[in-house]
Amino acid sequence: MSAALFNLFLDAIWETLLMVGVSGLVTLALGGPLAVVLVTTAPGGVFEAKGFNRALGAVVNAFRSTPFIILLVALIPFTRLIVGTTIGIWAAIVPLSIAAIPFFARIAEVSFREVDRGLIEAAQAMGASRLQIIWNVLVPEALPGIVAGFTITLVSLISSSAMAGAVGAGGLGDLAIRYGYQRFETTVMVAVIVVLIAIVMAVQMTGDYFAYRLNKR
Amino acid sequence: MTNSAATSLPAGDAGEAARTAPAQRGGRVTFDDVGRTFETPDGQVCALREVGFTVEPGEIFGIIGRSGAGKSTLIRTVNGLERPTSGKVLVEDARGGVFDVGSLTVNELTLLRRDIGMIFQHFNLLSSKTVERNVGLPLRLAGASRADEARRVTELLALVGLSDKRGRYPRELSGGQKQRVGIARALARDPGILLCDEATSALDPETTLSILALLKDINRRLGLTIILITHEMEAIRQISDRVAVIEKGRIVEIGPVWKVFGDPQQPATRALLTPHANELPDDLAGRIAPLPSSDSAPVFDIIYTGAETGEPNLGAVFDVLGHDARLLHGTLDRIQGHAQGRLLVAAPAVPAHEATHVLALLKKLPPRAEIIGYVSGSL
Numbered sequence A: 001m002s003a004a005l006f007n008l009f010l011d012a013i014w015e016t017l018l019m020v021g022v023s024g025l026v027t028l029a030l031g032g033p034l035a036v037v038l039v040t041t042a043p044g045g046v047f048e049a050k051g052f053n054r055a056l057g058a059v060v061n062a063f064r065s066t067p068f069i070i071l072l073v074a075l076i077p078f079t080r081l082i083v084g085t086t087i088g089i090w091a092a093i094v095p096l097s098i099a100a101i102p103f104f105a106r107i108a109e110v111s112f113r114e115v116d117r118g119l120i121e122a123a124q125a126m127g128a129s130r131l132q133i134i135w136n137v138l139v140p141e142a143l144p145g146i147v148a149g150f151t152i153t154l155v156s157l158i159s160s161s162a163m164a165g166a167v168g169a170g171g172l173g174d175l176a177i178r179y180g181y182q183r184f185e186t187t188v189m190v191a192v193i194v195v196l197i198a199i200v201m202a203v204q205m206t207g208d209y210f211a212y213r214l215n216k217r
Numbered sequence B: 001m002t003n004s005a006a007t008s009l010p011a012g013d014a015g016e017a018a019r020t021a022p023a024q025r026g027g028r029v030t031f032d033d034v035g036r037t038f039e040t041p042d043g044q045v046c047a048l049r050e051v052g053f054t055v056e057p058g059e060i061f062g063i064i065g066r067s068g069a070g071k072s073t074l075i076r077t078v079n080g081l082e083r084p085t086s087g088k089v090l091v092e093d094a095r096g097g098v099f100d101v102g103s104l105t106v107n108e109l110t111l112l113r114r115d116i117g118m119i120f121q122h123f124n125l126l127s128s129k130t131v132e133r134n135v136g137l138p139l140r141l142a143g144a145s146r147a148d149e150a151r152r153v154t155e156l157l158a159l160v161g162l163s164d165k166r167g168r169y170p171r172e173l174s175g176g177q178k179q180r181v182g183i184a185r186a187l188a189r190d191p192g193i194l195l196c197d198e199a200t201s202a203l204d205p206e207t208t209l210s211i212l213a214l215l216k217d218i219n220r221r222l223g224l225t226i227i228l229i230t231h232e233m234e235a236i237r238q239i240s241d242r243v244a245v246i247e248k249g250r251i252v253e254i255g256p257v258w259k260v261f262g263d264p265q266q267p268a269t270r271a272l273l274t275p276h277a278n279e280l281p282d283d284l285a286g287r288i289a290p291l292p293s294s295d296s297a298p299v300f301d302i303i304y305t306g307a308e309t310g311e312p313n314l315g316a317v318f319d320v321l322g323h324d325a326r327l328l329h330g331t332l333d334r335i336q337g338h339a340q341g342r343l344l345v346a347a348p349a350v351p352a353h354e355a356t357h358v359l360a361l362l363k364k365l366p367p368r369a370e371i372i373g374y375v376s377g378s379l
């Protein structure tokens, strides 16, 4: 691998980390609250609103069932509206986040739903307001599961980011396609795969560690 | 405080609840013709009907009934976890404020709930928080400062005997310790009323005793009102002042524990108290015949309900039955200072034809008595 190629490679790693990191944060910031809304408006939830919950669930499912590659293309006008361009890593972050938010929200929703109803009742009996119940009971009790779910989300973001690379977003996927596939640079292809494996493993192990440490059950 | 017009509370039937403990801060709960129906896919389920009674300040009030009788539904109307579909539940705090639970706004209900602690069968502790944080949660919810919270938690943990578990997580505690944490948490804001829904049902008998002793102690020391639901008669017998029996959503019997337990009036109560009340030990049952024979002696079943004045007078019994009377079987218990139980006595000195006459004499004593048959063979 030439020095120039090696620099490209380092850039690609950085771009991938940036894409995944930023879309991960956006996903956490929007998907987490979305999960709270999904679970608290569900039948029996503290903010029960059946119709709203069903409509929101349908929207989430619609995004969940659209293949990422199609979402990538379909969201082009929206991406341009938000970041002003449709190429580069910042443009990729938009479809990446929009695909990951409902994915993460559904996973987090399961963790929230597994919180024992008795705990919510105990909090109600203590005179907790509904927001206090969310913040003092639902979130801390569901946290280990949410951390594990967020780890899964990050890993799936890494693989989606490689796909986004294919449409000109930069990052490791882009590099692999341009050099590894189109110019038959097998070393680049192999290096990309090795680095991706390393990143995924690092993310997974960190996530597992925190999920384990947080779990007091 | 909502000082609603309902200050004239129904007097209820609490007259006999002899209380010695000072009721500085106990709340009063009045159920006024409370009904609760659930709409289910298979039609209406009537969980409570026409429930009306009053729990007095400082009292330990037991509610018993078989599974599905409506106990949980009833206790949950007190802190508004369940809303009655008819009638109302009035909670009066020690300062004389009266809340009509069903008509409170969300904010008023929150205030009321801060004056009512609740403990649960499955403890319902937050697994993600330490003992300290669990106990302090009600304080934090009410906006107490960290320092106040820490101070109060120290007191509470000392009260329930868990000072050394402060930094532990619930999973590191035994069932009894978890329930102590639950009790400490329920007491955090000095409630006037403590609701216990099957608080000891998940515990072994020994731990149950220690938890009951703790509840009694708290009741004595702090004077707070305790409403206790259980299907364990022993728990009620141990610590309650009065008891209500609920059957299919209706209160079928209510009174001081010694009275209800010593002389149950309703079949439902009898079924709960002594599922085997009319069963004799097998060997004895086999020897007792319904009719007298040449060498048989009548068997008298003598019942002490606890209503008699003084202790059971055995001398008087033997004066009537003759001094070679034999005790076949017997139980005697003291509840709230009343001796109650049942003696099975065979009286060879009483000839069969005089048995009814002797029975009449016996009944003047005043044990309640009957002849349950005749035992033959050597005594």
Ligand SMILES: Nc1ncnc2c1ncn2[C@@H]1O[C@H](COP(=O)(O)OP(=O)(O)OP(=O)(O)O)[C@@H](O)[C@H]1O
Binding pocket: B038, B039, B040, B045, B046, B047, B065, B066, B067, B068, B069, B070, B071, B072, B073, B074, B231
């Ligand atoms: N949310 C509900 N929806 C429908 N029916 C209910 C509901 N809650 C209680 N019930 C019904 O009301 C009746 C009384 O229930 P409740 O839980 O008060 O009984 P319980 O006396 O506490 O029984 P257990 O000793 O088993 O706890 C039961 O028939 C139950 O099926």
Ligand SMILES: [Mg+2]
Binding pocket: B071, B072, B073
């Ligand atoms: Mg129950």
